[in-house]
Amino acid sequence: MNVPKLQLQSTNAQIGLNIQKPIQEIKQPQANLDLQQPQAKMSIETTKSKLSIDSFEARESMDFKNSRSRTAEIAQQSKQEGLEGIGRRAQEGQELMNIQNGGNPIAEQAKRRGRQPYSSINIKFIPQADSVKINFEPAKVDIQVEPQKVINNSTANKPSHNYTPGKVKVEMLQYPSLKIDWLI
Template identity: 40%
Template structure:
């Protein structure tokens, strides 16, 4: 026996897409830069060195004294000799007051007043050590520096931008279809 059989054949629709990419062109010009560096301000102040040499003691050691120094020495020596003379006379007067005590003060005083003191001999170095006084003050240097900051001028340049818009096209590449056919199939019972 033959039965009708339906056959359906379908194909789907296909969509086509065509794209054109966007294009972007960017050009960045370099910035204009100006730098100026002023010189630093420098000032230097110096004081002169100072050397002083005092040789008055060395000159006095070799008997090359100034008039004022000699007058001071002679007046000092005269005053000391005066005090020594007064002390000697007071001492001798006291001895004579006590003549009744043991001893012979008149003979000892006569001997003491008639004799000169013995001279002392010795080696001395002329001028004496350390008689020349040297003083040195070194020079002083004062340095003052003032820095000047750099002058920087920057001018920015804007970028050049060009843009081409992209595009997308969508279209139907293939239509959908449905085919229906009838076939007879022989079925044996």
């Protein structure tokens, strides 16, 4: 027996894509740079140092005296010697007035006047220690600095952006088909 057969024949559909890619252009121009740095304002004030050396006592101890000191010293010494002379003469006068009490006051006075006084020999350090006075005031420095701010006039440039979108074109290259046959 012959059984009828069903025969199917199909063709697939085919789609074609035509793609045009998108185009993107980005450009970044450099920034306009304008920076200025003014100099800082600086002021320096100084006071001079002072050095004072007082060698008055050292000069006095080495017998390098000024006229005022020398005059005062001689005046004091003269006054002292004058008073001592007056005292000595008053004593000698008293001795001569009391001659009746005995003794030989004139010979004794001559002996006393004929003796030379001994001078003492001493070691003396010239100039004396700490006789030079030194005073020093150091200099003072006052520095004032005033920084100046940066002047920034820079500008950033915007980027240029061009975009062309892509396109996709779809077309049917082959349509689907189905054939059905009966075979007997």
